[in-house]
Amino acid sequence: MDTEAFLASLPGEGNYGTRYANSLECLQIDLHGRMRRRQMTRSQLLSEARSTLPQAVPSPKQIGDWMLAENEASAEMRAFASRVGIKSSRKGLRNYLRNALQARDIRQVDPAFTAKPALWVRHSALVVSLDAVRALILHNKMFLFNPTHAAVRAAVPAIRASILSDGGVVDDVTNRAELLEAAVEDTEDLAAIHLDTLRNRLLMIETALSVVSLTFTVGSVVAGVLGMNLPIAAFESPNSHWYFLAVSLSILLFVVGASWATLNFLKRRGLYTTR
Numbered sequence: 001m002d003t004e005a006f007l008a009s010l011p012g013e014g015n016y017g018t019r020y021a022n023s024l025e026c027l028q029i030d031l032h033g034r035m036r037r038r039q040m041t042r043s044q045l046l047s048e049a050r051s052t053l054p055q056a057v058p059s060p061k062q063i064g065d066w067m068l069a070e071n072e073a074s075a076e077m078r079a080f081a082s083r084v085g086i087k088s089s090r091k092g093l094r095n096y097l098r099n100a101l102q103a104r105d106i107r108q109v110d111p112a113f114t115a116k117p118a119l120w121v122r123h124s125a126l127v128v129s130l131d132a133v134r135a136l137i138l139h140n141k142m143f144l145f146n147p148t149h150a151a152v153r154a155a156v157p158a159i160r161a162s163i164l165s166d167g168g169v170v171d172d173v174t175n176r177a178e179l180l181e182a183a184v185e186d187t188e189d190l191a192a193i194h195l196d197t198l199r200n201r202l203l204m205i206e207t208a209l210s211v212v213s214l215t216f217t218v219g220s221v222v223a224g225v226l227g228m229n230l231p232i233a234a235f236e237s238p239n240s241h242w243y244f245l246a247v248s249l250s251i252l253l254f255v256v257g258a259s260w261a262t263l264n265f266l267k268r269r270g271l272y273t274t275r
Contacts, residue, residue, distance in 0.1 A: 024110060027147035031140055033160045037147065042106045049101050049124040049138055067093050084123070099181065101125050109134040111146040121177040208263060215258040219251035 024045070028036045040048070058080060066077045067090045077093075086092040101122040107113045108120065108129045115134070120127040126137040132151035136143045144152055144159070 024106075024145055025147060026136075027144040027152075027156065029142050029144065029156075029160060029163065031163065033163050035156075035160070038143070040143075042103060042110075045106055045136060045143070046101060046103060049122075049136070063093050063097055095185075096123070099123055101127075106136075109136055109143075109145050111149075121181065126177070207266070211262045211266075212255070212259050215255045215262075218258070219255050222247070222251060 023039045023041045026038050026040060028038050030036075066074065081087060081092060084096065086096050099122060101124050105120060105122065105127050108115045108118055108127050111132075111134065115129045117131070118127065118129045124138065126135075128135040128137060132146065132149045133155050134145045136145075142159075144156065146152055147156075
């Protein structure tokens with residue numbers, strides 16, 4: 001059956017999908033351009049996206065169990081990490097889950113929800129939302145939702161012709177998506193390095209303030225002793241104000257000198273830097 005005849009066999013335009021509906025109406029188109037009308041639940045879409053990958057992918061629950069397990073380097077986890085090219089650690093699994101197809105992504109292609117234009121790249125699918133045309137593209141097929149909509153009917157012949165004329169488009173999009181994902185990961189690493197640098201600078205400032213406050217503490221001990229109600233002959237002298245100035249100046253010089261000496265010592269040991 002050709003495209004026009006197949007689309008003519010579909011019922012007229014209607015309101016497909018509500019937020020509480022159990023299934024979604026969609027049009028499946030495979031790599032050979034064959035079309036099939038399907039009624040699928042949201043969980044079936046997620047399962048099919050995982051099952052149609054060239055290699056089996058564990059469920060998000062299984063990956064979550066690996067992240068919670070005490071033994072991060074289990075044989076099953078290492079095999080999966082090596083297969084998909086990620087680090088066999090909680091951070092690697094967390095990054096993988098963040099880019100995996102989730103139930104919330106299905107809302108982007110659900111006609112019952114108002115969605116903004118989007119092209120989301122996930123491990124197992126591409127999520128496309130362009131006004132009324134909403135699709136979930138897998139590596140060997142695609143699902144067009146709300147197939148009776150006029151805009152979707154108009155887009156089907158062009159989509160089917162593109163699939164039949166050039167199967168390399170999907171590979172090109174996949175390669176570009178992988179490059180984009182690598183660029184995003186590099187940007188995250190650079191941002192983490194920049195944050196670490198800022199954190200180190202804050203630690204240096206905290207170290208300097210701690211040294212200065214320590215030397216002030218020594219000076220405050222001297223001032224506290226002299227401020228006690230003790231019989232000191234120098235305080236009874238007519239020149240006692242000179243003693244006060246001498247002690248204050250001595251404490252100030254001690255604070256400055258001790259702080260400078262301590263910071264220089266830490267700098268020579270490599271524990272403090274001003275850069």
